[in-house]
Amino acid sequence: MAGLLVLQHLEQEEPYGIADASRDAGLDVVVHRTDLAGAPPAVDPFAGVVVMGGPMSAARDDGFPTRSAEIELLEAALQGGKPVLGVCLGAQLLAVAGGGRVFRDGPLEIGWGEVDLHAASGTDPLFGASASPLPVLHWHGETFTLPEGAVLLASSGLYPNQAFRLGENAWGLQFHVEITRSAVESFAAAFPEEAALAPGLLVDADPRPDRVSAAGRPVLDRFAALVAAAG
Numbered sequence: 001m002a003g004l005l006v007l008q009h010l011e012q013e014e015p016y017g018i019a020d021a022s023r024d025a026g027l028d029v030v031v032h033r034t035d036l037a038g039a040p041p042a043v044d045p046f047a048g049v050v051v052m053g054g055p056m057s058a059a060r061d062d063g064f065p066t067r068s069a070e071i072e073l074l075e076a077a078l079q080g081g082k083p084v085l086g087v088c089l090g091a092q093l094l095a096v097a098g099g100g101r102v103f104r105d106g107p108l109e110i111g112w113g114e115v116d117l118h119a120a121s122g123t124d125p126l127f128g129a130s131a132s133p134l135p136v137l138h139w140h141g142e143t144f145t146l147p148e149g150a151v152l153l154a155s156s157g158l159y160p161n162q163a164f165r166l167g168e169n170a171w172g173l174q175f176h177v178e179i180t181r182s183a184v185e186s187f188a189a190a191f192p193e194e195a196a197l198a199p200g201l202l203v204d205a206d207p208r209p210d211r212v213s214a215a216g217r218p219v220l221d222r223f224a225a226l227v228a229a230a231g
Contacts, residue, residue: 002047002231003028009054012186017178025224039069048083048227051090058092059102083226084170091172098147109138111198112208115154115162136175177216181209
C-alpha cells in the first residue's frame with residue numbers, strides 16, 4: 001500500500017477531506033504532528049506529501065521550530081518528483097522551497113469566498129475538470145511570490161497568487177477545499193478573533209461548507225490518484 005505523509009501543525013488543522021480521498025484511493029495516510037513530534041521523518045519511504053496549514057509564518061523560524069526541516073523535506077520531494085500538496089501555510093512553505101518569498105501584503109482574507117481559475121487550470125491534472133469560480137474557504141494573512149517556472153492556476157480579488165503548480169507533481173493552494181462543517185467550527189473555536197472578521201462564517205443550514213466540499217473533493221481525488229500511481 002502506498003504511503004502518504006501528512007504534516008499537521010496543530011490539532012484543528014487536520015487533513016479532513018484530503019485524508020478521506022486518500023484512504024478511498026487505497027493510500028496509507030501517515031499523519032505527523034509537528035507540534036507534538038517535532039521535525040518530520042525522511043520523505044523517501046512515502047509516495048507523496050501533504051503539508052497542512054497553521055498560524056505560524058512560513059517566512060520566519062520564530063514560533064515555528066520545524067520550518068527549516070519542512071522546507072528541506074519539500075525540497076527533497078520536489079527533487080524526487082513526488083506528488084506534493086501544500087494547503088494554506090503548506091502552500092507558502094512550498095513556494096519557499098521552490099525559491100519564492102513569503103510576506104504580509106494587505107488585509108486578512110478570512111471566510112467563505114471564491115477563486116477565479118486561470119486558463120492554465122483547464123489542462124491541469126488537479127483542476128482540469130473544475131468550474132470557475134471555485135468556492136473555497138479563505139483563512140490567511142500572508143502571501144507569496146511564485147517560484148520560478150511555477151504555473152499560476154487561481155486568483156482572488158485580494159490576492160492574485162491563490163493556487164499554483166510547481167513542476168509536474170506539486171501544488172500549492174492558499175485556500176481550503178478540504179474542510180467540513182465541523183472543521184470550520186474547529187477553526188473558529190481556535191481562532192475566535194480572526195473568525196469574528198468573517199460575519200456569517202457559522203450559520204445554521206448554511207450551504208457553503210457543503211458547496212466547498214463538493215467542489216473540492218474531485219481535486220483531492222485526483223491528487224490521491226497521482227500518489228497511488230506513484231506508489
